[in-house]
Amino acid sequence: MRRVLPISLALAGVLLWVCACGGRDGEPGVPGERRPQPVSLVLLEDGSPDPSVLAEEQVVYRGNGEEPDTLDPHLAVGVPAAHVLRDLFEGLTTESATGEIIPGVALRWNISRDARSYTFYLRRDLAWSNGDPLTAEDFLFSLRRAADPRTAASAATMLLPIQNAREVLAGELPVEDLGVELLDEFTLQITLTGPTPYFLGLLNHPIAFPVNRRNIEEHGAEFARPGKLVSNGAFTLSRWVPRVQIVLEKNPLFREAAQTIVERVHYYPIEDHSTEVKAFRAGEIDWTNEVPNNQFKWLQEHYPGELVVSPWMGSYFFGYNLTREPFVDNPSLRMALVLAIDREILTEKVAQFGEQPSFSLVPPGMDGYVPFTPEYADWTQAEREHEARRLYEQAGYSTERPLRTEIRFNTSENHKKMALAVASMWKQQLGVVTTLVNEEFRVFMQNREQRIVTEVFSAGWISDYNDPYSFLEMFRTGHGRNDFGYSNSTFDALLDQIGTERVRARRERLMFEAERTLMSDHVIIPVYTYVTKRLVSPQLKGWQNNVMDHHPTRHMFKLRLRTGVEEGAAPAAPPEAADAGRQE
C-alpha cells in the first residue's frame, strides 16, 4: 500500500494540472494583458513608416491554410498558392494595399476606343531575380505558355477574354495566334474578343504572371523549386519543404526593393484552424489565414485587438433545383421559403462572424456596383413571415398537408449549422418538414450538377475577379455551374448585352437588370455575404482590408515592441486604438 500513495499523488497532480489549464482558459486577460505591445505607428511625409518605430528583425510569419498546389504561376489553382505567388511575381498590373489595381511591370497603358485593344508600355530598367532583363518578350512567352494546350492550365479560363484564346486552348489554332503582340522590346498589345472592364484586374492573377523562359527550358517541370525558380516580384523562393513551410527572401533586384521593408517571409501550411490559432497564441505566427467558426465570441473577448473581420467578395446562399418537384414552376413556394428565414438570426447567432445579411446575389463593394435589393428587404421580419405564410398556402400547402423537402450540403460544420437553422425556421413559420442530407464534397458537387436528386442545396460563390458578372454568368442557360436548371431568355439576353457593352454606367445598369430578373424568379435563397476573419499581430502593419483578400507582404512591416520606459510612459493608450484610424 505504501507504493500506492506516490502514484495516486502523481495522478492527482496531473488531473489538477489539466483542470488548472482549463480554468485559466476562462480567466479574462491572461492571454491579453501580459502580451507585449508594439510602439505606436509614426508615418513619414511620404507615407512610409518612421525607421525609429520599426522592429530590428523584419521577418513575417504567415499561416497560409493548405499546402499550395504548385508554385508554377500558370498551373496554380488554389488560394494558398496565389498568396505566395503574389509575393514572388509581378504582372503587368499589380495592386496597392487596398486592392486597387495599379501599374506593375507596365508603367502605363492605352485602351482603344472600342475597349478591345490594350497597349502596355513596360518599365525599361527591370530585371529578373537572376539578373536577366525583363521585357515585353517575357510576357509574350508567358501568356502563350499559359494558353498552350500542353501546359493544361486550369486557370486559363481567366484568359478567355483574349482574342483566339478559346481556339488556342482547344488546339484549333497555334499559340502564335493568341491575341498578344509585341510592338517593340518594351511595348505589348493585347487584343480582346469584347469589352472586358475587369481585364486589368485579370492581369494581376497568377495566370498572367511572367515566367522566365531560360528558367523553364533549363529545369522543365521542376523549375518552381528553391534554388531554381527565377521570379520578378518583391521576394524570391529560398526554401520549400512541402507541408512544413515556404520561405521567401527579399529580392534585391525588385523595382521597389528600396521601399520593401520585410526581409523574409515564412508561409506555414496549417490546415487545422484551431491549430493555427494556437500557433498564433503561442507567438509563432503573426497572421492567421482563418479562425475557427465556433471561437468567435472567445476571440472577440480575449483578442479584440488582433481579430480582424472584413467583407469579402463572396455570397452564401441556397439554390433550388428548378427542374424537379416541388420547386419546378412554383415561384410562390420558392418565394415563401426565401421570406420565411430570419437572416439576422442566421448571421448573428449561427454564423456569428459579422457576416452581412443579404437579399441579393452579388455582394456589395464589387467595383462600385450597387446590388439589386428586392422590396421585401425593407420589410420587418414579421411582415416577411406573414407574406411567406400567405404564399405557402397559395402554393397549396398547409399544416395538414406540409411541404416535405430536403436540404443537401457538403459535409462541414458550418453548412450543417446553417441548414439546421434554416430547416427549423421553415418548420416554425410554415410547418415545412425538411430532411438534412450531407455528402462528401465531390459527391455533392456531382449531385448538384446532375440535378436528379437535389431539391434545395447549399451554395456559395467567391469570385476570382472584382466584377459582378462572375456571379451572374453561372445562371446562364447551359452554363456548367448552372446547377439550378435556371433558363430565362430575358436573363440570357441581358448577359449577352453585358458582354458587349463598353460604357461602364450602361453595363452596370444591365447587370442590375439581370440581377433583378434573377431575384424575381427566386432561383436562390440569399443568406449572407462572406467575411474574411483572421488574427493579426498588432506589430504587423502596412496591410489593409480589401474585398479581394489580397495581402502582398511587400506592403507590410513590423513595429518594434515597447521598451520598459515606454511601457511606463504610456500605459493607458492601447496601441490598436491609436493605429486603427490609419489602418482602415
Added chain:
Amino acid sequence: MKQEGILRHAATRFLGLIPTLLLLITVAFFMIRVAPGGPFDSEKVLPPEIRANLDAKYHLDEPLLQQYFRYLGQIVAGDFGPSFQYKDWTVNELIWRGFPVSAAVGGLAMLLAFVFGTLIGIAAALRQNTAVDYTVMGVAMLGISIPNFVIAPLLILGLAVYAGWLPAGGWDWSWQRMILPVITLALPAVAYIARLMRGSMIEVLHSNYIRTARAKGLPESLVIRRHALKPAILPVISYMGPATAALITGSVVIERIYSIPGLGSYFVQGALNRDYTLVMGVVIFYGVVIIVLNFIVDLLYAWLNPRIRFDEVQ
C-alpha cells in the same frame, strides 16, 4: 535445420507478396476511379477545351484498362507518377519526404509504448488485485478511451500556449517538436500493451512450469525474467506488428493537429482530392510496410515461442 526453415519461409512469404500487392493495386485503382467526381472537378467548372487538355496531360482520356496497364508498367519501373494535386512533386518524392517523418514519430511512439506498456503491465500483474493494479488499469482504460483528438489539443494548450515550453506544432526534426505528437500517439498504445501484458503475464504465472520453477526454489525475479517473460510477451508482439505499421505510416489526426508533414494526410487528402496517383502510391506503400512488418513479427514469434518451428510446417 531451423535456419533453412526460416529462409524457406521468407522466400515463400516474399513470393506471396506479389499476388497480394497486385490484388491491392487492382482493387484500389478501380475503386478510386469509381468514386464520384474527378481530380479536376471543383466549384468552378472548367470549359471543355481546358478539361480536355488536362485529361490528355494525365492520360485520363484513355480507356480505363489502358490506364490500368500503363500504371502497372510505371510501378514495375518504380515510378508512382506525378501528383495531380501537388503538381511540382512526384508521388515518389512526396512519399520519401513524408515517410521518414511518420516513421520517426510512429517508431518513437511504439518504442515508448512497448517499454512503458510492458513494464506497467508486469507491475500490475505482479500485484494483481491490489490498489496498484486497479489504479494502473483504470488509467490505462482512460488512455484507451480518450481519443487523441482530445488529448492533443489539451497538451498543446497546456504545454505550448500557456507554459510556452514547447512549440504548438510544425516540424523541423527537433526533439521539441516531436515530443507532443510522440506522447499523443504512444498513450493509447501504452495503455493497450499494458493491459495485454498484464493479462498474459497473469495467465503464464498460473501455469504449471512456473509452479515447478518456484518449487525448485528459484528466486522470484529469476522466475519472471527467465521463464515467464518470453511466453507472456507473445500477445504483445503479435499486436505490435499491425500497430507499428499503423503508427509509422502516419495518423491524419495527429498530423493535422500538430501540423506534421507525414504520410497520413497524403492518404486522406489524396482520397478527398481524387489525387489518383497519390492515393495509389500511398496504398501500395502501406501494403508493403504491413506485409514486411507481419513477416518480422512471424520471425520474432518463432524465436520467442518454442512451440513454433517453421520446418514443421512443411
